[in-house]
Amino acid sequence: MALFEARNIHKRFGSRVVLENISLSFEAGQVSGIMGPNGAGKSTCFHVLTGQHRPDRGEVVFDGQRISGLPPQRIARMGVSRSFQLMNLFDDTVVIENVMLALPAFRRRRLHAMSAVFSDSVLIDRALAVLDQVGLAARAWDAAASLSYGDRRALEIAVAVAAEPRILFLDEPTSGLGAEATRRLALLVKRLRERYTIVMIEHDMRFLFELADKISVIHWGQVIAEGTPAQLGDNKWVRRSTLAEATHA
Numbered sequence: 001m002a003l004f005e006a007r008n009i010h011k012r013f014g015s016r017v018v019l020e021n022i023s024l025s026f027e028a029g030q031v032s033g034i035m036g037p038n039g040a041g042k043s044t045c046f047h048v049l050t051g052q053h054r055p056d057r058g059e060v061v062f063d064g065q066r067i068s069g070l071p072p073q074r075i076a077r078m079g080v081s082r083s084f085q086l087m088n089l090f091d092d093t094v095v096i097e098n099v100m101l102a103l104p105a106f107r108r109r110r111l112h113a114m115s116a117v118f119s120d121s122v123l124i125d126r127a128l129a130v131l132d133q134v135g136l137a138a139r140a141w142d143a144a145a146s147l148s149y150g151d152r153r154a155l156e157i158a159v160a161v162a163a164e165p166r167i168l169f170l171d172e173p174t175s176g177l178g179a180e181a182t183r184r185l186a187l188l189v190k191r192l193r194e195r196y197t198i199v200m201i202e203h204d205m206r207f208l209f210e211l212a213d214k215i216s217v218i219h220w221g222q223v224i225a226e227g228t229p230a231q232l233g234d235n236k237w238v239r240r241s242t243l244a245e246a247t248h249a
Ligand SMILES: Nc1ncnc2c1ncn2[C@@H]1O[C@H](COP(=O)(O)OP(=O)(O)OP(=O)(O)O)[C@@H](O)[C@H]1O
Pocket: 013, 016, 018, 036, 037, 038, 039, 040, 041, 042, 043, 044, 045
């Protein structure tokens, strides 16, 4: 059975139906991708999967348990972590603090003063281990605001990873990144896939096709195609988009 499933999801805003009847499944240990044109409903779908939106019909099941309708914080505590399209970091702090605040051990200790947090070697070691996973351990004590755009994206992923998820949702991880930062992010996702089940929305087809085991194409609020990158290479919509991307590159 898949680790995570969406079954017959329907979502409308007022009279606008955004998701018609979406079914998706993500296998443990795989990287799954979601692609589709602007406005197809990908972000809405992500919001439904991770609990920010409640579906009007259908259900979301994680590890055999129905999670649709639960508050997003509860879903997160069950092991579902996500990054957001807009970076969501504390800029007036150091890099490691962003990670420490997201550690379950931090919440369990109920430490309120940051000075207490910084003298807690267990929290520091755990946060450093997380930063090491994303290649930022050497920047731990630097100001968060001093990071490059690519490193900020890696820190955002570290914050999602700090929650010790079983499944990691990444919302357009390459958005705003240049070629070099995108290449480094691809290496990071390859490292993270050893530990986590990953689902990502992505516009960069080259990135997605290099990393994903399975890709679902969403269009008009429906899944119009699904398969391995090799299987999707022949899909009419995918070929058109790849061609468009190549001619704009
Ligand atoms: N909270 C909302 N209220 C009303 N309409 C919304 C809301 N959220 C999204 N929509 C509409 O739903 C449609 C799908 O939006 P969504 O952001 O899910 O698409 P997307 O595939 O992620 O697009 P993009 O690739 O541009 O990010 C759009 O027409 C959008 O205007």
